[in-house]
Amino acid sequence: MFFRSSAFRSAIKSRVGRIAAAGAATAIAISLSASPASADSYKYIYLPSxxxxxxxxxxxxxxxxxxxxxxxxxxxxxxxxxDPLNNKQTFVVTMDDGGDSSCATKTYNINDYYDYQMGVWWHGDGTIYSNDWFHE
Incomplete structure (x- = not known):
């Protein structure tokens, strides 16, 4: 009978092995692409040059x-x-840092009700660079 033959058992084992290997590879790819932290835990905008x-x-x-x-x-x-209900936009943080190669910091509580957008510019040309809207 074919079902008891070693050729059939080998074919089944081979097929099951390929399916298991493909499943394992998919699981590994998904786990490596997922970030352990929130996607919004760190945002940044770099100025050119x-x-x-x-x-x-x-x-x-x-x-x-x-x-x-x-x-x-x-x-x-x-x-x-x-504000997502009426689309009203409000500046909640403004910062300046003078031309002396330093940093300035401010704290502002981001919550999950509102959407936020960051923007930055160099005083030399005034071009504003901003990121996509985000929320916590």
Whole structure:
């Protein structure tokens, strides 16, 4: 009988082995792509030419603005809060850091009711760089 033959058993074992291997590979790929922390736990915007950056650190709801070049121009940043019910936008944090290659920090409590957007610019050209809206 074919069902008892060694060829059939080998074919079944081979097929089961391939399915198990594919399942294991899929599980590994999913676990490696998933972040252990919230996607919004750390946000940052870098200015071109290494002029500075603006970052949000979820641990303590800290915003840090850094001017990384002592070029005398300085950098500025803002945080906008948007109400999802009426789309009203309000500046809740504004920061400046002078052209001396240093950092400034502020704390602001981010909550999950509002959406937020960060923006930063170098005083030398005034071009604003912003991130996508986010919430906690």
């Amino acid at each position: 290494g002029r500075g950056y603006f970052e949000f650190i979820d641990n303590g709801d800290t915003f840090q603005l850094c001017d990384t070049k002592a070029d005398g121009q300085g950098v500025s940043a803002y945080l906008i809060r948007r």
